[in-house]
Amino acid sequence: MAEQEKEAALPSKASFSEWYNDILHKGEIMDVRYPVKGLYVWYPFGFNLRRNVYDLIRELLDKDHQETLFPLLIPENEFMKEAEHIKGFEDEVYWVTHGGMSPLDVKLALRPTSETAIYPMYKLWVRSHADLPLKLYQIVNTFRYETKHTRPLIRLREITSFKEAHTVHATWEDAAVQVDEAIRLYTEFYRKLAIPVLPSKRPDWDKFPGADYTIATDALMPDGKTLQVGTAHHLGDNFAKTFDIQYENPEGEQVYVHQTCYGISERSVAALISIHGDDKGLVIPPEVAPVQVVIIPIIFKEAADVLQACESVKGKLEAAGIRVKLDASDNRPGAKYYKWELKGVPVRLEIGPRDLKNNAAMMVRRDTGEKQQISLDNIRDEVLSMFSVIQDNLYEKAKQGLDQRIMECISLADIKENLSKGISKVFWCGDKDCGLRLEDEVGAGILGIPSPQESCRGKCVVCETDTDTKVYVARTY
Amino acid sequence: MAEQEKEAALPSKASFSEWYNDILHKGEIMDVRYPVKGLYVWYPFGFNLRRNVYDLIRELLDKDHQETLFPLLIPENEFMKEAEHIKGFEDEVYWVTHGGMSPLDVKLALRPTSETAIYPMYKLWVRSHADLPLKLYQIVNTFRYETKHTRPLIRLREITSFKEAHTVHATWEDAAVQVDEAIRLYTEFYRKLAIPVLPSKRPDWDKFPGADYTIATDALMPDGKTLQVGTAHHLGDNFAKTFDIQYENPEGEQVYVHQTCYGISERSVAALISIHGDDKGLVIPPEVAPVQVVIIPIIFKEAADVLQACESVKGKLEAAGIRVKLDASDNRPGAKYYKWELKGVPVRLEIGPRDLKNNAAMMVRRDTGEKQQISLDNIRDEVLSMFSVIQDNLYEKAKQGLDQRIMECISLADIKENLSKGISKVFWCGDKDCGLRLEDEVGAGILGIPSPQESCRGKCVVCETDTDTKVYVARTY
Incomplete structure (x- = not known):
């Protein structure tokens, strides 16, 4: 694909946003000229990189998960069943209303994520404790009607490469162990991309709609903003109750299952490009280089x-x-x-x-x-x-870059000053009002509590109450 | 997934339709209980088979094609550009009309196939003769609002596994060569699934909407019906003119490109299951067995x-x-x-x-x-x-089964009598009226002219005009 405009030099990576847009094109990763906002085309070279990255995910998951595939279209009645879940997504869902010239009897949602497509089947598939744990995953396209500024690989209307795992367990504790295991798997996966990630437990107001809690992994981008590159959710028995997923325990009783789900998207490719690239272009770790x-x-x-x-x-x-x-x-x-x-x-x-x-x-x-x-x-x-050697060097360099840009802060002024550089780490009492006030005053978000939690003691940066909890604060994508 | 109903015996394969439905469930290929008509769920075992089958396709295509990925959603204005093409699909297209609660400015079609998504980008990508040939493919989900009876893996509303290749060439002749190459590739692919296929040139009224001509491959199912399991279309410069795809030839002139596209779907898995299976269940060729x-x-x-x-x-x-x-x-x-x-x-x-x-x-x-x-x-x-040995035996057995069920027929009565057994081969003058009359009188379809064409001479089975053309006639899925 000979294109004349390739001759122009790449902008310096110091102007990260311009550099990013330009490298996607010049490096032949994504073409942004598709005629619908928020939808992009993978160039063959970019798709080759994507294949290698997703082969790594498959390799890691295949050890004890099985791959499967569920339909894209979710009927409105199933989609509407879980109240909190639908509240979290209702503004973002694309709806199919017509087949050919005729209106459909039941509107169909394009999955924004697949809980409501998968769990009616889990109700049929799970019968007894011998069926548990059940660990499935799929790699699919999902859709969000984003009204915010869209950006290739990062904020999309079609997420082309959503890897979502959905597991079912006998107890709440088993599911909690699986959430930690998911974060361990993701950390290992990102290690292969030479990307250090920070796992943290999201504050309650930022957890997955319908979850008991969410642990997410963030990567630090060159402009000091964090990119959420993986999430793992403990769903408790919330969806089990909605979709009536029960199993017979060894005592012969019917009990609700406990579930988790965890996802990774093409943001993994965005992080890889952004963190390793330089003024000359892409720098791809050998593990995944086309x-x-x-x-x-x-x-x-x-x-x-x-x-x-x-x-x-x-x-x-x-x-x-x-x-x-x-x-x-x-x-x-x-x-x-x-x-x-x-x-x-x-x-x-x-x-x-x-x-x-x-x-x-x-x-x-x-x-x-x-x-x-x-x-x-x-x-x-x-x-x-x-x-x-290269693989290790890329990781070490990225790790140093991350470590140097995590700053301990003791005041809101401190945080503000550090925002453009990276992540602030501050004491927080855990109170929602304090959290929201913090976010509001510094103009950045609480990522969450480092996971596993550190042992420490200090005063909440907002209300000065004694606390043993620190949180990460950063501007986020 | 322990399910009690698995204990019941499989119906005999002589009752093919019942056997097929039952084996999909008992063999854990597809679950048909998803709550929308025409949408099905891949069981992990079935998806494992699907992965192996599609790895074979990738392996064959990767020799001189590149994989890529285009968006699912096609804006109405692009979709409507090619008149014949849209006529062929307008009754079958799912339309997204709403994002969140708001109606969209421009309706979005779920791709039934991706010509109108890909070719606006080809216009940007193809500049000079040095860019040609361009051979890309993608493996994606596509959608058809089927009003006919749906059937897992065969007639779907979401085709979950559509491999579509789209190539661009300098001349009509180059594109014709590529169509033959596609059929050769597909024959090789099906050989690895131990399935013999019959390539034939579809009659004009059955070609792909917008194509110059279509060559398809059919497999013969146990009930004597044929299943179209691969198609290759010569698009001429029809889409090139619609989407303004031109290249500069060595003489410095701007000329329209010539294009082909060719596709395979999960019908490949349907054929594999149907042709090799027996009263005891699935019989999977070693090449692709999970x-x-x-x-x-x-x-x-x-x-x-x-x-x-x-x-x-x-x-x-x-x-x-x-x-x-x-x-x-x-x-x-x-x-x-x-x-x-x-x-x-x-x-x-x-x-x-x-x-x-x-x-x-x-x-x-x-x-x-x-x-x-x-x-x-x-x-x-x-x-x-x-x-x-098994791989060869499965193929030979299937090949014998096919050969024995292709009957030379010299009258419409002959054809009718043979319909339940398999494929009839008859002389046809090539006239559309004769063709449609034939189809109407015997209650079956003309598959097409064997490709490559055989040398022969006889009288049209309808009008008795002299002709050197034979066609396959069969009941089809």
């Missing part, structure tokens, strides 16, 4: 030998399961470097006549730009070990 | 040795990438055989104390029921070679 290695032949006269050596290296790496691109196009090497740096390829190998004489290649890291000569004989091992 | 081998320990007293041997066999097979289940549950062996035969597992291994003494296992084929003793030493190779 192209992990690009080979650039440096050709003067004796092209044949060099190309042959490049092909041979390509074959060796591919045999080890590495995703390799040999760029033998007519462009100058400099233009090729520029292109593949923009695309975030973790490792570049340059092979020219002089390298060949030394039976070597020049290996260049995308994350630091460092070069080193490596022998062609053990190129596979050199590349694989470089992947793990 | 469980390829089940190991049943035959335990009397000395359980430990046997279980240890079973675990060891399981480990060996898994190391070779084989999907294995060891059923060490408390059920009797007979009950286990019944269960895993119902689930269509291609190979069963029984290991008891006597087998152990002989360093052997009993291997039982699901497709024929044949048993043979094999040595534990080369169990991996025995199993792998049995997979390929």
Whole structure:
């Protein structure tokens, strides 16, 4: 897809918002020109990245979950059953009202999330304690009629890649353990994307509609705002009562189940792009890079030998399961470097006549730009070990960036001052009025109480009551 | 998911329609109890099969296509642009008219297929001859407001698994070659599902709305009806003109592109289940079976040795990438055989104390029921070679079944008589009136002209004009 406008330089990442919009296009992640607000198109390169990211989620979940697929359309009567849940979503639901030219008897909601599609079936599927725990997930498109400013991968009207898990347990305690397990899985998943995340228990007014409580994971974006990149909800027996999901316990009694649900969306891709990218473009962790290695032949006269050596290296790496691109196009090497740096390829190998004489290649890291000569004989091992070095470096760098931008604050003025830098950590008494006043006065949100909770003691930043609870406060996406 | 009704026996496959409905439930493929007509739920086992089937499609297409993802919602104005296309779909489209409580400014169609979502973007993406050919595909949910009788996997209101490819070419001829290539790919894909398909060029009145022509592949179902399981459409420059998709040719002129699209849906899974299954349940080809081998320990007293041997066999097979289940549950062996035969597992291994003494296992084929003793030493190779024997046998059996049920007919009475058995092959002059009269008189449809066309000469079965064209006629799903 040759597009002339690609020639213009990328804005500096210091102007994060412009950089983000531009990298999505120039890096061929998403095309924003689809003719409906809030709906975007995955470029093939972006979708390839998405595939790799979601393959990781599947791999993690498949260990003890099963994948399934429920319908998109939810009939109004089912959707309206859970009062709190519908209150949380009623302004955001797309409604299908017509089939062909005829009005439908029952309006159909496009799922904003699938509790009300799945739980009527769980009522049929769960009979006895032997059926529990039940752990299913699906990866689907979901819909929100967003009235706020939309943004690709972050705030969408069609979330194209919602991974939602729904589990059923015998007891409230079992479900609570599963919520922690979900957060552990998500932390592991984000570790593979080299992204450190902060889990916290959301305040009550910010929990999932219909849940007992919500634990969410946030990532810190370059502009100091946090992005919620995963949530896990303890549903108690609230939905079980609404949808009449009971099981027979070993004593022969019918009891309500306890449930959880937890989700991740393409915000995972947004975080990956935003946190690792730099002024030259994307920087993609080797685990998920669509192209992990690009080979650039440096050709003067004796092209044949060099190309042959490049092909041979390509074959060796591919045999080890590495995703390799040999760029033998007519462009100058400099233009090729520029292109593949923009695309975030973790490792570049340059092979020219002089390298060949030394039976070597020049290996260049995308994350630091460092070069080193490596022998062609053990190129596979050199590349694989470089992947793990890059993967660790990206994580450590992101972790440092996060740690440095979590500030302990002891006053509302403190918080305000720190808002543009990152996350504030403050004592809070737990009272809702104090919480809302805090949010209002600093113009930012309470993310929640760090999970697991830290042991500490101090005075609420609003009312100065003694408390053993700290919360994260930040501007959020 | 323990369900009591599973105990009832499966109806004989001779009553195909009842058998089909029952196997979907008992085999845990689809649950039909979702509270909206024409929408169904994939059981985890069924979805596992679906994953394997679609992984095959991806593998075939990824060789020279790229995967991508476009929005579900198509604005009314784009959807209405191509006159013939909209005529073909207007009675079947679901319309979103409301977001939250508010009516939308522009109605949004749920894609019945994605031409009108994708081609406005192709207009932006295609600039020069160097961009061509462009070959993209996506695997998505699509929607049809079916007023006819719906049926799981076959006639749906939400097609959950539509693989649609959309290609762009410089010339009409290049696009024609791609249509043939699509049919070749589909034939290869169905070969891996052990399903023989018949490609034929659809008559003009049955082509895709907006296409120059359509070639489709049909599978023959046990009840003698054909199921359309893949279609490839030559779109000419029809959509290019509507959506203004042009490229600059080497002479510097702006010319319209030529396009194709081709699709496969979960009907592929319906065909697989229907064609291979038997009175005992599913028979799944090893290529796509969620469980390829089940190991049943035959335990009397000395359980430990046997279980240890079973675990060891399981480990060996898994190391070779084989999907294995060891059923060490408390059920009797007979009950286990019944269960895993119902689930269509291609190979069963029984290991008891006597087998152990002989360093052997009993291997039982699901497709024929044949048993043979094999040595534990080369169990991996025995199993792998049995997979390929089963795969070939399933295909040959299905191919024979198909060949035997294609009848050459020389009169309308002939056709009528053969309808319940399968497909009739008759001479047809190519005239639309003759075609429609034929369809009307025999109460069946013209599938199309075999592709590639056979060399032959005879008299039209309706008007007795000389013709060199034969067509397939059949009752269709």
